[in-house]
Amino acid sequence: MRAVQVVETTGPEHLQVREVPEPQPGADQVLVEVHSIGVSFPDLLLSRGEYQLKPEPPFSLGVDVAGVVVSAPESSGLAAGDRVAAVAPYGGASELAVFGTDSVFRLPDALSFDEGAALPMNYLTAEFALHERAGLREGETVLVHGAAGGVGTATIQVAKGMGARVVAVCSTQEKCDYAQAAGADEAVLLEGFKDSVMALTEGRGVDVVVDVVGGSVFTDSLRCLATLGRLLVVGFAAGEGIPEVKVNRLLLNNVDVRGVGWGGYGMMRPGYLHQQWEALLPMIEAGAVKPPIGATYSLDELGRALVDMDQRRTLGKSVVRVR
Incomplete structure (x- = not known):
């Protein structure tokens, strides 16, 4: 599969789209077919080695995504084909990605994949x-x-x-x-x-x-x-x-x-992110929460999307479309 990777922490201009092995989900992980990726400030910092987390290159970017469940633990309440949004410190900017069950949320039908990728973080x-x-x-x-x-x-x-x-x-x-x-x-x-x-x-x-x-x-x-x-x-x-x-x-x-x-607070407390998601759902249903999508990009353009964000050329949430 294809993934956008940081090979050297020299900034968004030097990201590479590479062929990498498909991820294999663990017992408590959800495998997601990624449709949209939210362009996030942590991605920019990660590409420069300036984020508080410093994974060893090469690694894939991608904090926010939306897509379709490929497989999920029965205890998660999710099943293959469910539309979801998900969040992770990094690793979602790929055609397939794995997430812990605490970080995957059922996406309301009223929202598109682009809007779903704009939601979590x-x-x-x-x-x-x-x-x-x-x-x-x-x-x-x-x-x-x-x-x-x-x-x-x-x-x-x-x-x-x-x-x-x-x-x-x-x-x-x-x-x-x-x-x-x-x-x-x-x-x-x-x-x-x-x-x-x-x-x-x-x-x-x-x-x-x-x-x-x-x-x-x-x-x-x-x-x-x-x-x-x-x-x-x-x-x-x-x-x-x-x-x-x-x-x-x-x-x-x-x-x-x-x-x-x-x-650092929410991801360390099991179940907390889902409590937050439940608090957002009535706002989504009422129409108060509907993420405004700015520019959209292809997977090969994630680096350019980060540069545009860094130079304040974008409005709302930019999104990379994988499918």
């Missing part, structure tokens, strides 16, 4: 961030940075599904429009966002900031928080280094900064 991260880390309550206001990207649009939709008001922050008007189409109530430009957000909230500020950008927006994000507000640190896509916080600001304003490390 981004939407489970958003659910973890908002529910577990923020303790988001209905009626609260959430500010989302990088709101037109994959994690951003996922966070918008999950926050709306939980009954929040959502303010999107984006670098261009095109991205603002995209974020509102994904479900945001309001969208403001990154430049001067603090003043815009304070005006929208009549000086009160927001209850939760979800920050996948980091860098220079961090301090103004803190200043946007209402009393008892929570700033969630999800990532550092800006590439400007890791920001620091003066803790007296937290004390004076009664606000929190909270880390969001979904993978």
Whole structure:
């Protein structure tokens, strides 16, 4: 079978599509015929050897996939022919892939394979961030940075599904429009966002900031928080280094900064990812969660898809189509 592999950790420009042996599932694994692969930030970091996991090359990329079950343990409740989405630290960017039963989810009929491949990492991260880390309550206001990207649009939709008001922050008007189409109530430009957000909230500020950008927006994000507000640190896509916080600001304003490390938490707790998936299903059925798909690519173009994402040329979640 064909798989997209990192042979040397020299970046997405040097990925190789190679013929590799078909995987043989273990007793607690599901074999999936992959139809679509979600293009994810961890794939980019893995290709450069910059991710917290450092598998020995050669290895296959691929964090999010959707496809059809080939075989599954009887205890999983899955059977050959079932449509599924799945997530793993890496290894899904191939024509066939194996996943632990805890990481495979039945895909609702209302969603395509492309949409299924856009769901697991981004939407489970958003659910973890908002529910577990923020303790988001209905009626609260959430500010989302990088709101037109994959994690951003996922966070918008999950926050709306939980009954929040959502303010999107984006670098261009095109991205603002995209974020509102994904479900945001309001969208403001990154430049001067603090003043815009304070005006929208009549000086009160927001209850939760979800920050996948980091860098220079961090301090103004803190200043946007209402009393008892929570700033969630999800990532550092800006590439400007890791920001620091003066803790007296937290004390004076009664606000929190909270880390969001979904993978290290969820994947270490048997059954947790399925609990999260169950929380998403009513949102999918209600139409609040429907992943917006940006660009689509072939298997041979996964490297280009990662470069496009890295250079912020894409909106929503990019997807590689295998079949």
